[in-house]
Amino acid sequence: MPQNYRIYINDNTLFVSDLLPKRGENIQSIDVQGFDFKTFYKNLDKDAAEKYILIAEDPKQLFRRIRQSCELIKAAGGLVKSAKGNYLFIYRNKRWDLPKGKTEKGERMKEAAVREVEEECGVKIQRNDGKICRTYHVYPLNNKLVLKKTNWYAMTVKGEPKLVPQKEEGITKAVWLDDTSLGPVFKNTYPSIVQVLEEGGMI
Structure with a gap:
């Protein structure tokens, strides 16, 4: 079963998944190597409504890393x-x-x-x-x-x-x-x- 997390930032969506969605959505792929969530957030156009995706072998671990960089x-x-x-x-x-x-x-x-x-x-x-x-x-x-x-x-x-x-x-x-x-x-x-x-x- 595919693992898939969605993180919303205003109207933007960041997917963290082990595979690309089947739907033909316009999703920008981001390189997992060296990914830093705080840097991504800082550079993001908060007024846009874009979709981004991080493809990882272990999405749960990557999502946990993102979660730990924020206050829950x-x-x-x-x-x-x-x-x-x-x-x-x-x-x-x-x-x-x-x-x-x-x-x-x-x-x-x-x-x-x-x-x-x-x-x-x-x-x-x-x-x-x-x-x-x-x-x-x-x-x-x-x-x-x-x-x-x-x-x-x-x-x-x-x-x-x-x-x-x-x-x-x-x-x-x-x-x-x-x-x-x-x-x-x-x-x-x-x-x-x-x-x-x-x-x-x-x-």
Whole structure:
């Protein structure tokens, strides 16, 4: 089974894999020899939306090396489905997103995911249906590079409750959308959210 990691930097994606993807995507290959993640990050056009790939015999080891060059922050979030079959989306920082947030000390990822969804959208989660995937996102914080590891879970609620966006978290809208109304989301969201929707079976 191929090993494949994706690291998101703004709208750019860095794949760490043992083989090239089968899809005919425009991906720039990077030489693994002498690769330094901090140098790569510094030279990257953060306003672009490019795809890069590092091909390695042992992607896990290479990814671990990248992870060790950053400060790790753990977060968790949810793809929530209502009893009517619609999905919960939020609008934050001028983009469509899914509810998520950092874990608290001693908190399990699964528990953090439910808490964050309930806090950010004012709903009660009936059931956590298991992990969908994990995403990695790199950004600068206090002169350091942070690697945010987010575990994403499928969740369900009873009925289709009214949503209350947590304004103090910068959330201006929280809405239920059916899977035929996601065009505006795909046009204005993050690559990591597209990955969650892909692995959650919505694409």
